[in-house]
Amino acid sequence: MHNDDDVNEASNAPSTDVSGKPVNVVERDLHDTSRETEGVDEAITPSSTRAKEQDAEKLSDKIADIERKVADGN
Numbered sequence: 001m002h003n004d005d006d007v008n009e010a011s012n013a014p015s016t017d018v019s020g021k022p023v024n025v026v027e028r029d030l031h032d033t034s035r036e037t038e039g040v041d042e043a044i045t046p047s048s049t050r051a052k053e054q055d056a057e058k059l060s061d062k063i064a065d066i067e068r069k070v071a072d073g074n
Contacts, residue, residue, distance in 0.1 A: 014022045 015025045017023050
C-alpha cells in the first residue's frame with residue numbers, strides 16, 4: 001500500500017541544484033529576465049485596472065490614427 005505521507009514530504013522538500021544544494025527558486029525566477037517567459041508572466045500576473053485603461057486608450061488612439069490615414073488614402 002502507498003503511504004501519502006511519503007509523497008507529501010517529497011513534494012514539500014526544498015528545491016535543490018544538481019549538487020544537492022538548496023535553491024531559492026522564487027528569488028532565482030525574479031532575477032531571470034528571460035524573454036521566453038515574459039508572455040506567460042504577463043498573462044498570469046494581475047495588473048491594475050488603470051494600466052489596462054491606459055493600454056486600451058493607446059490602442060484606441062492608434063486605431064483612430066490608422067482610420068484617418070486610410071480615409072485620407074495614405
